Amino acid sequence: xxxxxxxxxxxxxxxxxxxxxxxxxxxxxxxxxxxxxxxxxxxxxxxxxxxxxxxxxxxxxxxxxxxxxxxxxxxxxxxxxxxxxxxxxxxxxxxxxxxxxxxxxxxxxxxxxxxxxxxxxxxxxxxxxxxxxxxxxxxxxxxxxxxxxxxxxxxxxxxxxxxxxxxxxxxxxxxxxxxxxxxxxxxxxxxxxxxxxxxxxxxxxxxxxxxxxxxxxxxxxxxxxxxxxxxxxxxxxxxxxxxxxxxxxxxxxxxxxxxxxxxxxxxxxxxxxxxxxxxxxxxxxxxxxxxxxxxxxxxxxxxxxxxxxxxxxxxxxxxxxxxxxxxxxxxxxxxxxxxxxxxxxxxxxxxxxxxxxxxxxxxxxxxxxxxxxxxxxxxxxxxxxxxxxxxxxxxxxxxxxxxxxxxxxxxxxxxxxxxxxxxxxxxxxxxxxxxxxxxxxxxxxxxxxxxxxxxxxxxxxxxxxxxxxxxxxxxxxxxxxxxxxxxxxxxxxxxxxxxxxxxxxxxxxxxxxxxxxxxxxxxxxxxxxxxxxxxxxxxxxxxxxxxxxxxxxxxxxxxxxxxxxxxxxxxxxxxxxxxxxxxxxxxxxxxxxxxxxxxxx
Numbered sequence: 176x177x178x179x180x181x182x183x184x185x186x187x188x189x190x191x192x193x194x195x196x197x198x199x200x201x202x203x204x205x206x207x208x209x210x211x212x213x214x215x216x217x218x219x220x221x222x223x224x225x226x227x228x229x230x231x232x233x234x235x236x237x238x239x240x241x242x243x244x245x246x247x248x249x250x251x252x253x254x255x256x257x258x259x260x261x262x263x264x265x266x267x268x269x270x271x272x273x274x275x276x277x278x279x280x281x282x283x284x285x286x287x288x289x290x291x292x293x294x295x296x297x298x299x300x301x302x303x304x305x306x307x308x309x310x311x312x313x314x315x316x317x318x319x320x321x322x323x324x325x326x327x328x329x330x331x332x333x334x335x336x337x338x339x340x341x342x343x344x345x346x347x348x349x350x351x352x353x354x355x356x357x358x359x360x361x362x363x364x365x366x367x368x369x370x371x372x373x374x375x376x377x378x379x380x381x382x383x384x385x386x387x388x389x390x391x392x393x394x395x396x397x398x399x400x401x402x403x404x405x406x407x408x409x410x411x412x413x414x415x416x417x418x419x420x421x422x423x424x425x426x427x428x429x430x431x432x433x434x435x436x437x438x439x440x441x442x443x444x445x446x447x448x449x450x451x452x453x454x455x456x457x458x459x460x461x462x463x464x465x466x467x468x469x470x471x472x473x474x475x476x477x478x479x480x481x482x483x484x485x486x487x488x489x490x491x492x493x494x495x496x497x498x499x500x501x502x503x504x505x506x507x508x509x510x511x512x513x514x515x516x517x518x519x520x521x522x523x524x525x526x527x528x529x530x531x532x533x534x535x536x537x538x539x540x541x542x543x544x545x546x547x548x549x550x551x552x553x554x555x556x557x558x559x560x561x562x563x564x565x566x567x568x569x570x571x572x573x574x575x576x577x578x579x580x581x582x583x584x585x586x587x588x589x590x591x592x593x594x595x596x597x598x599x600x601x602x603x604x605x606x607x608x609x610x611x612x613x614x615x616x617x618x619x620x621x622x623x624x625x626x627x628x629x630x631x632x633x634x635x636x637x638x639x640x641x642x643x644x645x646x647x648x649x650x651x652x653x654x655x656x657x658x659x660x661x662x663x664x665x666x667x668x669x670x671x672x673x674x675x676x677x678x679x680x681x682x683x684x685x686x687x688x689x690x691x692x693x694x695x696x697x698x699x700x701x702x703x704x705x706x707x708x709x710x711x712x713x714x715x716x717x718x719x720x721x722x723x724x725x726x727x728x729x730x731x732x733x734x735x736x737x738x739x740x741x742x743x744x745x746x747x748x749x750x751x752x753x754x755x756x757x758x759x760x761x762x763x764x765x766x767x768x769x770x771x772x773x774x775x776x
Contacts, residue, residue: 179270180245180279181506184513185227187530189537189561191578191611196222198560198577200229205571206372210380214587215577216388217283218322219371224283228526229564231517238513240323241282244289247312248278248466251292255472259481268485272469274501275492276462284449286320287330288463291442292470294334298341298435299473307352310338314356318363322371325385326392330445334438335360341434384575387586391722393699395583396453397614405457405495409450412464412491413443419468419484423476435474442467444697452699458496465492534565544605544639553603556629557618562605572601574625580613582622584722592624592726595632596650604633604645608742617705617717619744624726627652627680634776635738643742651735652678653772655727660767666759668708668751671730674770680727683752684765687721691756701756708749719752727769735775 187193199221207213215221222233223240249269256265278285293313300306313335321328339353368375400406420439424432446467450460468488472481516523535545538559545566552570555562558578563571574582574591582588594600608618620626631652633645658679659672671679691700705719707730731746752764 178510179503179506180273181509182226182280183505183509184516184526185225187227187229187534187561189534189559191558191613193227194559194561195577196225196227197229197564198573200227200233201560201564201571202573202577203233203371204230207573208377209373210377210382210384212377212575213573213577214381214384214388214575214590215581216326216392217324218328218385219373220319220322220367221283221324223323224281224286226280226513228513228516228523228530231520231523234513235517238517240319241279243316244282244286245273245279247316248285248289248292249273251289251296251473252469254296255470255475258472258475259478269469270503271489272466272485274499275489276466277499278462278466281459283324283327284459285463285466286316286323287327287334287442287445288466288470290316290320290327290331290334291438291467292473294338294438295435295470295473297338298431298438303342303344303352306342307355310335310342310352310356311359313338314359315363318360319367321364322367325389326445326449329389330442332360333441337434337438337441341430384587384590387584388581391584391587393448393452394695395720395722397699397702397718400451400457401455402495408491408495409447409457409460412461412468412488413447415484415487415491416443416464416468416471419471419476419480420474422480423471423474448698461492461495465489531565531567534561538562538565539641540565541639543637544642544644547637547639547644548603548605551602553605554601555605557608557610558613559605559607559610572599576622579622579625580616582625582723583720585624585726588622588624588723588726591622592628595625595628600632600647602647603636604629604647606643606645606742607641610641615718616720617707617715620705620717620728621720621723622726623680623723623728626729627678627727630678630729630732630736630773635742638739638742643739648776651774651776655680655769655771658768658770660765663764663766664760665755665757665762665764666751666753668706668749669766670749671747672768672770676733676735676772677770678729678733678773679731680729680769680771681750682727682767682769683724684767685724685752685755685762688756688762694756701754703755704753706751706753707747709745710748712745716753719754721755730768733773735773737775 195215199217202213209219223237226237226241228234252269252272253265256268290313293309297306297309300309317328317331317335320331335356342349342352424435446460446463450456465488469485516526549568552572554573556579563569574594576582576587576591582591612618631650632647634648635643636646637644658674661669663669694700703719703721704716706714706716708714732744736743
């Protein structure tokens with residue numbers, strides 16, 4: 176069943192997602208240390224959820240992980256569906272669910288729903304041996320998923336704890352049984368961490384960065400729904416899922432009902448946040464919810480209700496995400512092709528060489544640009560790290576946070592800024608800030624402290640349109656001096672102090688309304704915006720990242736910056752903050768302005 180749905184090699188293209196996937200694959204093959212050296216919302220094995228031919232080792236790991244996740248889902252589905260239909264019919268229904276939900280293509284996003292199935296199966300198992308085995312499999316899966324996708328690892332940990340708490344028997348016996356799943360979790364995590372040649376000494380900084388990434392995600396990653404109808408379809412499928420599971424649980428014991436409900440509510444909350452914090456992620460919400468409804472068969476709801484609920488969930492998913500191409504004969508051919516590519520180094524090398532040549536052309540990287548980078552350590556900003564994979568001779572030395580838009584907390588922003596200011600910084604930077612304005616943020620202001628460090632330590636070496644090549648120099652910035660502090664409110668414009676010949680920066684301090692603080696925990700807060708006025712231009716409104724509000728935001732730079740015009744930010748003369756739940760004239764805002772000198776080199 177898993178092989179019937181198997182996709183061909185994903186085509187590697189320029190873009191946001193392929194770039195971080197390439198970056199994580201490169202980090203794995205080059206043994207870059209996570210925590211002090213690299214961090215992202217996906218972990219050291221983040222490439223494992225996507226079958227892409229970046230390297231033979233990463234592709235093989237991805238194939239194994241995708242197979243395990245999809246196979247576990249298929250086993251759980253067939254085991255539950257056998258209670259309603261024959262083995263053949265159960266297999267067909269399970270195959271349709273896997274095909275419609277695109278599990279094989281996006282295994283990283285579906286690991287938590289497979290964990291839900293394992294947790295429910297452990298809770299439902301008639302004997303302790305089966306329950307312990309399912310919980311142990313869940314523990315092992317959790318240990319690896321923590322290194323694939325951080326938030327999914329947190330969800331799986333919660334499911335495992337509830338499965339262990341909800342087990343039958345006295346507490347002493349439950350604690351004894353919990354040893355195997357816990358050991359599997361820790362064992363798989365440590366083995367996978369060491370296998371990636373990561374130092375155990377870095378676990379502390381890895382956890383610190385991971386917590387910062389998870390806690391800051393909701394407030395920073397905006398994005399509105401691309402289709403208004405989704406706001407109606409999403410509650411419909413959520414209510415459908417709640418109804419199917421509620422009926423399945425109605426005759427169970429009170430403890431069973433409480434534990435299973437907590438599993439479903441906690442898991443569902445995580446899926447909603449993952450699907451709707453960023454508006455273009457909603458297709459996965461419907462596909463994952465479809466899988467969850469299909470897994471309700473493990474709790475044995477009535478056949479008529481289950482069949483009707485599953486059919487309705489399929490219809491809603493098709494209406495919101497479209498009809499996938501079903502090709503059961505193509506899957507085995509894809510697997511055979513990919514295994515043949517991996518087994519023959521020469522064949523795999525030809526595959527990657529063709530892709531690299533195409534990427535260099537599409538990224539408009541001339542030979543003169545590449546010659547300026549070769550022989551030097553370099554980073555690509557703000558996010559097109561796929562270029563480092565496209566050039567096998569590249570000495571890629573990225574900032575700790577893989578892509579700049581993910582430096583959305585002060586800890587992460589200052590981690591990158593400290594790196595650029597240190598002796599470990601890359602010798603060159605390939606820069607194109609206007610390539611893509613992520614989520615309507617100001618490309619010259621985000622991330623703030625990192626941008627300031629860039630200006631202080633890098634000068635323009637060459638302009639190779641559309642790219643700018645920067646060269647590292649000694650710190651050319653003076654000590655920052657406070658030139659003003661203003662106490663104002665949201666929606667009230669503020670004049671920026673002028674300080675000719677110096678960089679002017681601003682830091683912001685404000686509080687969130689109580690309702691916005693609750694919205695942060697439940698889903699995401701209202702957006703915050705920074706409106707700026709230049710000397711002659713009309714006002715421009717950008718999304719403002721509240722997690723880095725207290726960091727230095729560059730408002731103007733002197734001519735000594737030395738960057739070409741299109742790489743130089745427009746000087747801000749006035750600014751105002753709006754949003755975050757405050758009405759105009761409400762909410763105290765403190766803006767501190769500082770100035771620092773900037774030498775020519």
